Amino acid sequence: MRAGAPIVAIALGLAQPVQAQSAYSDVPEPIRAATCARADDWSARALARSLAPPLGLPPVAHPSDNPPSRAKIELGRKLFFDRRLSINKTMSCAMCHVPEQAFANWELQTAIGVEGRSTKRNAPTILNAAYYEGLFHDARDPALETQYLAPLLARNEMANPSAGGVIALLEALDGYPALFAEAFGAGPSLDRTGYALAAYQRSLIAGDTPFDRWYFGGEAEAVSDEVKRGFALFTDKADCASCHTVEADHALFTDQQLHDTGHGWLREQARQAPPAATRVRVAPGVVHEVPLATIAAVSAAREADLGRYEVTEDPDDRWKFRTPSLRNVGVTRPYMHDGALPSLAAVVSFYNQGGAGHPQQDPRIRPLGLDAGEEAALVAFLEALTSPDIACLAAEARIEPPDNH
């Protein structure tokens, strides 16, 4: 059996008893790809999905120069999981965007790249990334066709010395020239690699959530009354929907804008003046207060994260980050751009307190006055945004094992 391979078929979202898979009670169960039977025509399903999205989602905007096809999606999937496409053959896109972890990474607050190098940000899910107008937490890249180059070349991600060298590698690896020829009628190139990766990612569409079936599908019983109450708070008292937008016939839960919520500013304060001690859980139920000096002795310096400012160098953009979609947010913890918040309850609490309250903070982030029941209702609503289709997307992703040297 391969690591991570499914054993027990448990439909995501169904309340079946599950045997604990970890001695840590707060480690979530991985998404079980075995919910979905192996489908050799998976790419046909993926193509259909990217052309006709499920309930709750708008049509995907495919660029005119990159219409989707099965061949592109199949090639894109293979590229996405190929660990050979990093300088020392250890990293692929999927090492940070893990299918069984909802194409995010539940096991790290911030992603780790080649040779264990630190990054500043949490690996976001790529589910529904097709809808973003700006990619990365700082929206620095406008298109999936070009987005891949940054992690491919970043020294603390895949660390390839050159993009051209990767294309030369693809030309030399068995299988790739034929797959490129089938998809594009031509061999590997930078453009065509981006087209294929984009086509695959635009097939990772996950909607038809309990919320969608209730709100857009008219199924009154699809969600609980608490969820409905949470949605009412979301659009009214809590005012979440002013940034996490909901339209009449679909909801992306993002305004595609960048905001200073105060979280980035708070984290910078903590970086500059770290706490005197850190609570470290060394085993289930065993927590020690570790002094700062002990932590510092084994810590490399961490970089500041100024958010959108690092793209524009405009002081007004300091600590601004893109509004993330909230779809599938119940299965993409930890939260915020740096994964610093461990749970939806912690996120709701942060916003209920009004963020950091520093002068540049977006005025929409303000104390909300929610009581505990209202916070719980908001969390229940957010958890109703989980698609039942993720397990099948994971199964498609694992149709073949990752490529290795």
Place this chain on the structure above:
Amino acid sequence: MTINRRQFTALTAGALAAGLPFRVFADETCQSPYMPKITGQEEYVYVWTLGVEGMGDEQDKLVTIDLRPGSETRGQVINSFSVGGRNEAHHAGFTSDRRYLWTGGLDTSRIFIFDVHTDPSTPTLHKTIDTFVKDSGGCVGPHTFYALPGRVMITGLSNDADHGGRTALVEYNDDGDHVATYWMPTAADMQGAVAVDGAVADGYGYDVRALIRKNVMLTSSFTGWSNYMMDFGQMLGDAEAMKRFGTTMVQWDLHTRQPKKVFNVPGAPLEIRFPWGANANYAFSTAALTSQLWLIYEDDAGEWQAKAVADIGDPASIPLPVDISIGADDQTLWINTFMDGKTRLFDISDPHNPHQVYEKVIASQVNMVSQSWDGKRVYFTSSLLANWDKKGEDDQQYLKAYTWDGSELVEDFAVDFYEQQLGRAHLMRFGSSELYG
């Protein structure tokens, strides 16, 4: 029942006097019992060393230091073989014929096989296995290389699906051909094993050791690539990462390679050491994060059990016990604690009630410990993992040799691996020309 040092010495002397092929089982005390041995003075120590960016040739390398008494180069680096790249050089082990030394990289999963018999003073690269992940079906991070007859049993630490801790045992033959992969049991797939004492089979791996006459093989559990590769301080502050450490040890059927029992050993149990006594049916391990010494033992009913038998330092300060080395007479156990740079000697004459009898600060940080068979020479190196080692001036990288007279460690010589632009000194293995006639 255990044998004490006096009984052991008598046994050895008796065997030698009778001309029996009594075999001192290893150059030092923690090797596979299937392996030929050095019966006297170790002549060389091979140090599997991590390359450091901006230092020397920046590559991982096998460094050879002369230990021959009277040699003009005693205590000096006499050879260094660079293998290319930084692979997260970590552990190494000889084949059962002791002619080859397999060295592994936890990051790239490459295995470098050195010929140490043609000229033990000058190891040469015999073969490189760079298909470990593909061979094994997705296992990442070859760690322990444990000699079985004609085979090398390798523990993995991670996998190619998520770089988490679920992993496998991987068996190769001495020629370097993959034989089989045995995934660690998980709660979702126990493979016939039974979890006891509330254990939840996590599928994690670290070390492997065997007690042949009992047909018992034990494995321990550490953490996956994401954690062992990342900055240590960052990880301590990452609550999600800290949930991904091993909490189990597994008892296997040595011959069939089937997992039998999963023990609850929280806090990342690392090194495993069986004693050498003919009736010593137990092993020790240390839990790194909880700083506890564990005993895995056969009870009166013939069932194997696991229990914590001692704290190592003050667990609340996270001393981080790392390498351990058991005395050949089964009476003592060296335990290094990385964070305070100490080595600690535990009296284990009663394995159910061990206690510390000595400690000494070796340096700002210390990881590996190896001792000669007679216990009179003890060697220490410094590096734990490239991104876990201390930063700044506390990042001392060395091999230090000591003599031990039963009451005090006295420094003999030291090699500064940074001053010599070598890198981070990790695992030690001894060599001798006497082995090869």
